[in-house]
Amino acid sequence: MKVAKQLAILAVAIAVLAGAYLLSPLAGPPAPLLSSATAYAMPGTPGAVMVAIQIENRGGPDRLVAVRSDAAQSAAIVGGTAPEGLPIPAGSTPSLSADGAHVELSGIDGALDEGRMLPLTLVFETAGEVSTRARISTPAPGDHAAHGMDNKLDLGPVEVAPKVVMDLRPDGEGWIITLDSGAFKLTAQGVDGQNVPGQGHAHLYLGGLKLQRMYGTTAHVGALPKGQHILRVVLNSHDHRALYAGGEPVGAIALIDVR
Template identity: 45%
Template sequence: MKATNTLRFVLAAMMLIAMAIWQFVPRTSHEILISDAVAAPIDGDPGAIGVFLKLTNTGGPDRLVGASSEVAATTRIEGPMPTLAVPSASTPSLSADGAFLYLSDIKGDLDDGRTLPVTLKFEKAGDITTRARLVAPKTKGAAASFGLFGIGDICQVGEGEPAPKIALRVNQTAQGWEVGVISSDFEFTPDLVDGPHVPGTGHGHLYLDGLKLQRLYAPSASLGVLPAGSYEIRVTLNTNDHRAYVLDDVPVTATARLTVD
């Protein structure tokens, strides 16, 4: 009997110690919110739509590994990579000028205002379902012809106009990564965003393996923590009306690679 009581006491003590340790061990949450989801038919591709939306990651690093929709024959991530890393504490977007969701052979009419169910699959956060509202069709634009992401448009630098150039500097920090943009013949003009084009002015777009992380209104940006892997950071220079600068048929863009162990 005494041995039994002693064993019970030891087990109870071990459970209390384990609970105390669990309370003080740092834990990483994985919570991703989806907002502003829209779907647009793609001109020249009957029955296909692109889905564009905003992600808000309030937890640790995660990865978008796929998507599905009950109204589409196929659903895939349209971009240079089949999966997309989502940094911690970030607000990236699936966008027309970056990676987005491509749905084909949609059931039913593609009427304006219709909502379509879409489920995004994350490595840590799991499956998250949203509804994307159909809006006006999007044209494929000229971006893809110049090796750029997405289905956006471009701005050819005219003769006699400033000829922007760009390079990147990437450093690891305690909170993640710092991206520095070194540019010439270009001015960041946040006060002119959404306004008319002024040669040699505008902002940048920052991408991680094609996922649009943010706009750059200054020559530096911070990224959160990333899952383990090798990644391409890309920055494009864009006009105030969000077209990508192209100089002599070459996009004004720069890339850098980083590896997370």
């Protein structure tokens, strides 16, 4: 009799737990991790900052569609090439930075003092809202997130520029990127040092968002949201200056069409 009573209590407990599980919302995709959020005052624009952020997407393909901050009158994503938002590949670690798509806040009250923290919320199409705080900082010589595309190395006329060819090959739900940079050597040796002509690395952008650096000829891009996406690669010197020739960045452009 005692055993039967214990079994009955156990059955009721299991039923309650099962009911609670069914009534609870299903777990969504893991939220992206945001790190190294840093705000830099924009010269000539009082009360405005550019914000650089590292993003770690731990889920499937997504888009960054909006941004807001209670500390600013307006917040915007600047530098994207698609009206739908910035495409975020599955399993990727892109960065918002001055040389690609980034966040700009304007109408900030008070002094933009070193160390001040600004609240910031990024809105993703699938993952939803993710909040962080950006620390106001003065760019240091090695702070590459604050260097825009105007930080360039002009090679002169187009004829002297390395010829870059980018090849795309499907790889499961993603793509393998292969570069042929001609006589320009892609290497990690010497990075952050002085410029060595004919050597350096490349920056890979998707829809304006910087995905990664390339120190070799191949890279992988994970699954993408549906739509057309512009993939761009730009060669950089060891001291992180974008190579330009004839007024244009030296690199290549390709289109990915996801249906």
